[in-house]
Amino acid sequence: MDIALVLLAVSALIGAATGLRCKAFVLVPIALLIALVSAAVLRVSGFGTGGGIVVIIGCLVLNQATYLLIQIGGLGYGDSNPSSDDVFDDVPRSGREQAVNDNYGHYNKRAPSRSSFPPEI
Template structure:
């Protein structure tokens, strides 16, 4: 029974980590990986078909529930700089400070160019 708790905990942690780092499209490959690994581990430990299926389904549900909880509570906004899937949309985040001012007093004015052809 200890292996079932380990698999359930690992599935929840994987879901929470995926919620912090990736977009929703990563859930399908992760679900496939969790199902295969869980089924293999449970089969090696001697779990029957009925108990194994229940634990694999519980692992998948916990994984996706952890992902959704992280997304709902907005924990991913704090680590969005670490995300590999972020796409820049040109708008700064709401908490970002704008430290650029328009004072260019220390710059020289541009030099005027001579007119070509020269005027006589």
């Protein structure tokens, strides 16, 4: 039973590490690796078929649940969630500043726009 808890804990840690560093498509090879390694370890440890399958499914679910929790928590890959960040949609948000503050605390106004060339007569 101790080996099952170790496998579950390692699967959760792998899910957390994957959530912090990788994108979702990496979960497929990791899930395959977790399933194969868990099956081999459980077989060597003398687990039966039914108990081994339950532990492997638990490892896979825990791995992906941990990955998902890391991603939802905003700690995941790129630290950017497009659904919660301000995205560029060509619509300025209200209350934005029109000038840029330089190093000395002065506001620099945007340069006036140039006239079209050739000048209209």
